[in-house]
Amino acid sequence: MSITDWFKAREERRYTKPGTAPHEVSRALDDIWIKCDECKRDVSEAELVENLRVCKYCGHHYQLTAPERIMLLSDEDSFTEIDADLQSGDPLGFVAAKTYVESLDAAREKSELPEAIITGLAAVGRHPVVLGAMDFRFIGASMGSVVGEKVTRAFELATEKRLPVVLVCASGGARMQEGMLSLMQMAKTAAAVRRHDEAGLAYVAVLTNPTYGGVTASFATLGDVLIAEPGAMIGFAGPVVIEHTIRQKLPKGFQTAESLLQHGLLDEVVQRRHLPERLGRYLDYLASPADRAAEGGAA
Amino acid sequence: MARYVMEFERPLVELEEKLAELRKLDITADSELASETEELARTIELLRVEIYEHLTPWARVQISRHPDRPRLDDYLYTLFAEVIELHGDRAFDDDEAVFTGLATLGGRRVVVLGHRKGKDTKSNVKRNFGSPHPEGYRKATRVMRLAEKFGLPVVSFLDTAGAYPGVEDEDRGQGLAIAQSLALLSGLRVPVVVVGIGEGGSGGALAIGFGDRLIMLENAYYSVITPESCASILYKDAGQAEAVAPCLRMTAEDLVELGIADELVPEPLGGAQRDPDAVFPLVRASLDRALHDLAPIDLETLVSRRYQRLRGIGHVIESSGATK
Numbered sequence: 001m002s003i004t005d006w007f008k009a010r011e012e013r014r015y016t017k018p019g020t021a022p023h024e025v026s027r028a029l030d031d032i033w034i035k036c037d038e039c040k041r042d043v044s045e046a047e048l049v050e051n052l053r054v055c056k057y058c059g060h061h062y063q064l065t066a067p068e069r070i071m072l073l074s075d076e077d078s079f080t081e082i083d084a085d086l087q088s089g090d091p092l093g094f095v096a097a098k099t100y101v102e103s104l105d106a107a108r109e110k111s112e113l114p115e116a117i118i119t120g121l122a123a124v125g126r127h128p129v130v131l132g133a134m135d136f137r138f139i140g141a142s143m144g145s146v147v148g149e150k151v152t153r154a155f156e157l158a159t160e161k162r163l164p165v166v167l168v169c170a171s172g173g174a175r176m177q178e179g180m181l182s183l184m185q186m187a188k189t190a191a192a193v194r195r196h197d198e199a200g201l202a203y204v205a206v207l208t209n210p211t212y213g214g215v216t217a218s219f220a221t222l223g224d225v226l227i228a229e230p231g232a233m234i235g236f237a238g239p240v241v242i243e244h245t246i247r248q249k250l251p252k253g254f255q256t257a258e259s260l261l262q263h264g265l266l267d268e269v270v271q272r273r274h275l276p277e278r279l280g281r282y283l284d285y286l287a288s289p290a291d292r293a294a295e296g297g298a299a
Numbered sequence: 300m301a302r303y304v305m306e307f308e309r310p311l312v313e314l315e316e317k318l319a320e321l322r323k324l325d326i327t328a329d330s331e332l333a334s335e336t337e338e339l340a341r342t343i344e345l346l347r348v349e350i351y352e353h354l355t356p357w358a359r360v361q362i363s364r365h366p367d368r369p370r371l372d373d374y375l376y377t378l379f380a381e382v383i384e385l386h387g388d389r390a391f392d393d394d395e396a397v398f399t400g401l402a403t404l405g406g407r408r409v410v411v412l413g414h415r416k417g418k419d420t421k422s423n424v425k426r427n428f429g430s431p432h433p434e435g436y437r438k439a440t441r442v443m444r445l446a447e448k449f450g451l452p453v454v455s456f457l458d459t460a461g462a463y464p465g466v467e468d469e470d471r472g473q474g475l476a477i478a479q480s481l482a483l484l485s486g487l488r489v490p491v492v493v494v495g496i497g498e499g500g501s502g503g504a505l506a507i508g509f510g511d512r513l514i515m516l517e518n519a520y521y522s523v524i525t526p527e528s529c530a531s532i533l534y535k536d537a538g539q540a541e542a543v544a545p546c547l548r549m550t551a552e553d554l555v556e557l558g559i560a561d562e563l564v565p566e567p568l569g570g571a572q573r574d575p576d577a578v579f580p581l582v583r584a585s586l587d588r589a590l591h592d593l594a595p596i597d598l599e600t601l602v603s604r605r606y607q608r609l610r611g612i613g614h615v616i617e618s619s620g621a622t623k
Contacts, residue, residue, distance in 0.1 A: 085618035091557075096543045097533040145613030152610070174501070176524045176532070179548045180559050181613055183523040186502060187509045188609040190478060191485035195606070198486070214523075216474035217462075217502045222482055236474035236502070237464030241528070245464050255469060263470045 069133035125280015140172030148185025173213020202286035228257035397435030413456030462503030490593035515551035522549035
């Protein structure tokens with residue numbers, strides 16, 4: 001199944017009742033129009049699906065879910081999920097405004113996912129890798145114990161199997177409902193990335209809209225190569241906090257992927273439709289010399 | 300000089316002031332007034348114990364920020380026989396919100412890192428109120444490498460509300476600077492002992508804030524987010540900070556319970572600012588003990604234990620039913 005077909009199938013499920021005739025389905029998608037957040041032009045749902053949720057007029061990249069990311073980046077039928085059974089508890093009994101348990105239940109229902117990241121073994125551009133993708137719908141893809149544990153296990157598995165890691169990051173930051181247990185996941189994931197790095201293995205991080213806080217300040221920016229999608233907002237402190245602190249309006253384009261590229265904080269800004277090919281290209285170069293020698297190839 | 304009064308101790312201070320007024324009067328001739336004065340003094344003692352022996356998390360946050368609380372400089376001058384400051388990140392700046400240096404503690408040579416708040420407005424402006432720029436973390440990582448190269452244990456003091464959220468800080472990679480510090484510290488091949496002396500504000504504290512031992516002063520806090528920011532997000536009202544502070548489990552006692560901190564150093568009733576000299580020897584003894592215990596461990600084991608220590612933090616449910 002191509003990514004476009006997969007998108008289509010998913011959208012069809014979303015907008016039509018089971019048993020609807022195919023021609024009615026495509027009409028249903030054609031009939032749904034949204035106003036682009038960025039350029040305010042009308043785009044049909046069918047066009048968005050066809051274009052990987054990128055506005056065909058202005059190129060605005062809408063967020064993708066973690067399953068969509070996995071479908072987009074992994075070679076056909078290559079993805080095997082790991083640690084799918086890990087779930088968050090409520091270690092602090094957190095209650096403020098609403099309970100953490102309520103937030104978790106709502107997030108599970110909305111995203112149909114157990115947590116804010118999916119990880120697994122996959123092929124990207126025919127390279128075997130450990131692949132992960134975060135899902136912003138799940139409590140803003142915030143990092144609590146489970147996200148930290150899944151990222152850590154992903155890097156540990158990659159180190160053990162001598163595989164590169166490709167992580168698609170998106171996050172509002174650390175998950176405050178788990179208090180210090182969340183904060184410490186920053187150190188834990190950074191430690192796992194370091195071990196993978198010391199083993200001479202490659203890590204390519206793809207920063208997507210938005211990537212902030214404790215995720216930016218830990219595994220997301222520790223890649224050998226850092227790439228981002230156009231227009232993605234990336235930073236440590238959020239714009240509201242900064243504006244509140246300095247009491248000035250923020251400069252235009254501040255914290256966008258393009259601005260980070262200009263400031264030397266990224267390697268490249270890559271259009272979504274080029275990502276699979278581009279990742280494959282990077283992985284062609286980033287094999288550890290030891291592994292390359294073991295394969296006996298000079299490529 | 301007017302005394303700095305924290306919100307929660309205001310009722311006590313008001314009574315103390317009233318008592319002081321009464322004591323100025325000539326009460327020898329008025330037995331009723333004399334007994335009233337005595338009564339008030341007793342009430343004050345009871346209230347003092349009640350307030351200070353049952354400090355709420357929010358009260359502790361206020362104590363951790365008290366302007367007279369001992370700061371990094373106080374520890375540098377009292378605990379160490381010699382201190383040589385090291386300056387600059389070798390690239391862009393010397394961030395005064397982060398101290399780095401060589402120091403001698405009870406005959407042991409170490410590297411000292413720490414957030415550095417000022418004592419008054421002038422020194423606080425210079426030190427950006429202890430909120431580091433990326434260069435502060437880059438200076439710290441430079442000096443950590445130096446510590447590793449020369450086999451000097453690292454002692455790190457935490458006291459920051461957080462990394463500075465400024466426009467230029469973002470443009471110069473605040474997040475990246477913290478991430479690189481975390482990665483380096485996680486595998487640094489020397490003993491690392493951390494002491495929470497005041498505020499432990501989120502990633503900006505964590506960047507130099509974990510290692511082989513974490514010692515927390517009784518009224519120091521360490522949190523994923525400040526209670527004010529947490530309240531702003533959850534209630535759109537920073538004024539709810541007092542209400543969310545207990546939820547975050549950010550006190551020294553909480554951290555020991557959660558298995559994140561190893562040790563709590565008791566403070567005098569009401570906080571370290573009441574009697575700093577009572578605190579220094581206790582911190583010094585804890586540091587001595589930690590460095591002494593860690594010194595004989597071979598570096599492989601040390602680094603692998605540090606990894607396992609981090610590895611063990613978190614609460615995860617696997618569908619097999621196992622909770623860790």
